[in-house]
Amino acid sequence: MTTAVCARKVPRGERRRMELVDIAEQMFLERGFADTSMQMIAERAGASKETLYRHFSSKELLFVEIVTRNALLVSGPDAAVARDGSPESVLSELGIGVLRIVLAANASRLFRTVVSESARTPELGDLFYQRGPAVVAARLTDYLARAAKRGELRCEDPQTAARLFLGAVMSNYHVRRLVQSDWKPPSEKEVRRHVEAAVSMFLAQYESRRPAGRKRLACRRQSLPAW
């Protein structure tokens, strides 16, 4: 079976460690940090607490490892930015990607748990922010600066612009997801509609209409029949 194949390369200890961290991640995301005991993790993994403690010196360290591993998830949808396409396409693609993640059950659970624990463990919150949201903001800022240099946008302060856009995209969805655990997140359709509105507002301010006046028109026109 696969175990045999894996065993070829990965030593026993390493393998067990990975299994454990997987199980722990699953449970932390499911039930939060405080409500998941080491005993429960060990049980579900078919392990003993001692094994758990041999691999992770404390519950906190275990959680830190999981956060580190997952924070990047938030910075996932940056393919659009990397491609350096037109502002409209880049922004809507990025916006939809970000919003999707913010609304995803797992991500919001992780975020909630990080918030809970960052009071007790400040480095944790910092780590999360630096590896997650900050990365997205930085990449968007870079893109906006490049687009401005190319003359596609007119913005003197790309950092502020990026913050405005990301804020508008997340709007109160983020908060609701965080606080109202039984809130029914918007449909994919609504998400697209919201992001479109955000993009439209952003471009109304920052797009340089120089290159060709019709660009806007096209964009507008296109959104019209859609809804």
Place this chain on the structure above:
Amino acid sequence: MTTAVCARKVPRGERRRMELVDIAEQMFLERGFADTSMQMIAERAGASKETLYRHFSSKELLFVEIVTRNALLVSGPDAAVARDGSPESVLSELGIGVLRIVLAANASRLFRTVVSESARTPELGDLFYQRGPAVVAARLTDYLARAAKRGELRCEDPQTAARLFLGAVMSNYHVRRLVQSDWKPPSEKEVRRHVEAAVSMFLAQYESRRPAGRKRLACRRQSLPAW
């Protein structure tokens, strides 16, 4: 002393109860819910746990009372909206007010604590959202609708518009405050500058240029001379 004066009207039990809830609030905001034990609250109040439990049937109920009392704080800065001034003045006043609260130490601590506990007590998060953020959003939505009716703004979907604006105003400040406990919040100057940028972006999209002006075109035109 004041005690004598107070005693005149407020019966002993009621007085003690208020003292207790004040102390508890202070401690919950300082150290969070989980890290504050009933014993500690009683001690700092110079009370016994029994007295505490005579007034509040459980720790959770005590916290709920405190959240209820504080959530309205978030909806405080709506005087601007009530006055029905020009969009620009209303938006910037509201924006600054909201952002100030979001950045305030106490409010962000409360929010963090609510997030932590809302996993265990869903009604709590709901309560907070309904009495806090939702109120602000609703009031702004109403204002935008009125302004649109007056012809000052052109927006067909005031709810989305309100969300976009509030999101842009809070941007990532909210999240950072929540997660990076040692983050140094921006200066008053930066706050004003950010809100100004948000207002400008919002108006670029939603301000009605001229009565005759057709939708998008007019709006685009307007942003040109601005920068």
Place this chain on the structure above:
DNA sequence: TTCTAAGCGAACCGATGGGTACGGTTAGCC
């Protein structure tokens, strides 16, 4: 002054959970 509700302190209960210790068991390498 007297009577009662409110309050105090301290001990107590039951449960939970992080972390450790130990004796027996398995996997994997030589």
Place this chain on the structure above:
DNA sequence: GGCTAACCGTACCCATCGGTTCGCTTAGAA
């Protein structure tokens, strides 16, 4: 086959905490 390190199960230690009980004291109204 034999050796070692990782592993399992269980029991255990210790601390905390929510919540209760009880005997005694105090405040304040009649």
